[in-house]
Amino acid sequence: MNLRAALVAGAVAALACGEGASSDPGTSAGLRVSPAQFVPGAAPDGEGGPLVAAVELPVATVTAGGRDFALRGFLDRDATAVAIQLRGDEGHWVATAGLPDTQVPDLVTFDVRLAFAPDLPPGPAELVLRAVDARGRAGEARPVPLTVTRAPVPDGALVITLAWDAQADLDLHVVQPDGIEIWRGNINGHEPPPPGQPPEAPEAWREGGLLDFDSNGGCALDGRRQESVLWASAPPPGRYRVLVDVSSLCGTSGSFWRVEARRDGRRIGAAVGHALEAHTRGSHGAGDGVLALSLDVE
Numbered sequence: 001m002n003l004r005a006a007l008v009a010g011a012v013a014a015l016a017c018g019e020g021a022s023s024d025p026g027t028s029a030g031l032r033v034s035p036a037q038f039v040p041g042a043a044p045d046g047e048g049g050p051l052v053a054a055v056e057l058p059v060a061t062v063t064a065g066g067r068d069f070a071l072r073g074f075l076d077r078d079a080t081a082v083a084i085q086l087r088g089d090e091g092h093w094v095a096t097a098g099l100p101d102t103q104v105p106d107l108v109t110f111d112v113r114l115a116f117a118p119d120l121p122p123g124p125a126e127l128v129l130r131a132v133d134a135r136g137r138a139g140e141a142r143p144v145p146l147t148v149t150r151a152p153v154p155d156g157a158l159v160i161t162l163a164w165d166a167q168a169d170l171d172l173h174v175v176q177p178d179g180i181e182i183w184r185g186n187i188n189g190h191e192p193p194p195p196g197q198p199p200e201a202p203e204a205w206r207e208g209g210l211l212d213f214d215s216n217g218g219c220a221l222d223g224r225r226q227e228s229v230l231w232a233s234a235p236p237p238g239r240y241r242v243l244v245d246v247s248s249l250c251g252t253s254g255s256f257w258r259v260e261a262r263r264d265g266r267r268i269g270a271a272v273g274h275a276l277e278a279h280t281r282g283s284h285g286a287g288d289g290v291l292a293l294s295l296d297v298e
Contacts, residue, residue: 177238
């Protein structure tokens with residue numbers, strides 16, 4: 001372990017004191033920071049430690065479930081780490097300070113990526129940053145205001161949406177009351193007439209539920225990370241089953257997901273979950289996946 005790594009390890013241990021050593025990866029926190037170590041509880045108050053000299057976050061608005069937002073900045077030279085917390089969150093993150101900047105040698109740098117939980121409520125939010133030295137002393141807080149938004153949801157009489165936060169291949173499955181399953185292998189819920197009956201109009205299949213998109217299919221990453229099944233007109237009444245199938249994590253360690261159902265714009269159900277490597281096993285066909293919701297629709 002080099003000197004700076006040892007100093008950072010000491011700073012992390014000092015920050016975590018009083019709470020015990022924790023192996024919590026921060027998977028239930030509203031904010032995730034990489035590379036960084038999660039520490040449960042609030043970040044320390046200022047105790048005469050180093051300062052955060054400057055912060056660069058290119059965006060002021062972030063999306064719940066969004067990830068890979070770049071956060072960079074400068075710290076006083078005696079800082080070995082920076083503590084980053086979403087105000088009100090269940091814990092904070094400690095990221096290692098980098099080398100001094102060649103243009104500003106009196107300061108050290110940090111460079112991390114932020115991800116936000118899919119179920120983070122929309123509205124104003126705030127990041128709080130504090131520089132930390134090798135003894136765990138923190139400086140004054142540096143606030144960074146944010147606005148959290150939700151990814152737009154398509155309109156329809158009934159809309160069931162799956163959204164996730166990592167570049168993985170997840171699939172939405174919706175089983176209608178009549179047993180027809182809508183998913184990437186059967187993108188609409190319309191049942192054609194039996195053989196011998198008069199043919200339908202070419203657009204009749206659009207009257208049922210329709211899958212709008214197969215995001216990240218086959219790990220062809222499109223950045224969308226959202227799929228919806230929509231009914232433009234009144235859906236068939238009865239019980240609907242909503243499943244989430246993890247086709248592939250596409251090299252990521254996992255992904256948080258959120259399912260939401262809306263009837264005429266009003267939310268009638270929601271669920272969240274975490275996709276892990278174990279969930280990628282199976283045939284990934286009809287009926288596969290974790291049951292996220294059961295809905296009774298009138």
